[in-house]
Amino acid sequence: QVQLQESGPGLVKPSETLSLTCTVSGDSVNSPNYYWSWIRQPPGRGLEWIGYVYFNGNTNFNASLKSRLTMSIDTPKNQFSLKVRSVTAADTAFYFCGRWSVVKSAVDYWGRGTLVTVSS
Amino acid sequence: DIQMTQSPSSLSASVGDRVTITCRASQTVDTYINWYQQEPGKAPKLLIYAASHLQSGVPARFSGSGSGTDFTLTINSLQPEDFAVYFCQLNYSDRPFGQGTKLEIK
Numbered sequence: 271q272v273q274l275q276e277s278g279p280g281l282v283k284p285s286e287t288l289s290l291t292c293t294v295s296g297d298s299v300n301s302p303n304y305y306w307s308w309i310r311q312p313p314g315r316g317l318e319w320i321g322y323v324y325f326n327g328n329t330n331f332n333a334s335l336k337s338r339l340t341m342s343i344d345t346p347k348n349q350f351s352l353k354v355r356s357v358t359a360a361d362t363a364f365y366f367c368g369r370w371s372v373v374k375s376a377v378d379y380w381g382r383g384t385l386v387t388v389s390s
Numbered sequence: 391d392i393q394m395t396q397s398p399s400s401l402s403a404s405v406g407d408r409v410t411i412t413c414r415a416s417q418t419v420d421t422y423i424n425w426y427q428q429e430p431g432k433a434p435k436l437l438i439y440a441a442s443h444l445q446s447g448v449p450a451r452f453s454g455s456g457s458g459t460d461f462t463l464t465i466n467s468l469q470p471e472d473f474a475v476y477f478c479q480l481n482y483s484d485r486p487f488g489q490g491t492k493l494e495i496k
Contacts, residue, residue: 316477316487316488316489316490317426317434317477317479317487317490318486318487319479319484319485319486319487332484332485333391333484334484366433366434371439374424374436374439374440374443374445375422375424375439375440375481375482376424376436376439376440376445376479376481377424377426377434377436378436378439378445380433380434380435381433382432382433383433
């Protein structure tokens, strides 16, 4: 059974960097069949796709966030990570990691999500 | 940028009803649409991919259709566990989601 679990600080100060890690079990981040993705959802609002990292380190980001994003993959630890620089209150959201199937072009497995609040 | 407009934003229905949720793209997107269900406090769950393909494990009362700019998610014979929020998503470019449809018990 594929499982994903987000981890990282729940509180980040404005202008600092938000850092999250997703640990994958039941599958390998080294698979060419999936893009390892991040999606976020401000409390009570809709979903926003952030981007993904591929097994070879290639990335694809939402154009609106691209200038502030870094994503990476750690094959030995079977993890992938997200960094968002220069955060503001608008970055407060539930952050979900997900497995984007290349064949289906959809997120077929999701983490439970973690709330990150940007506040001083 | 391609925009996804979902309607209605909320919908009341009863157990056993048939409901339809629509998603319209601002330009033609072939069949590059996914549908997800999100229960309160949980992560979304994939229901339909590529407009009409049922995700493994999803009950057959869920179906999707459409191509071009107009897409529908249909739920036949609503069950109590189906009352949730539903989102469409374009599966390329910036992969935008629709605003969501909250399905409530009448």
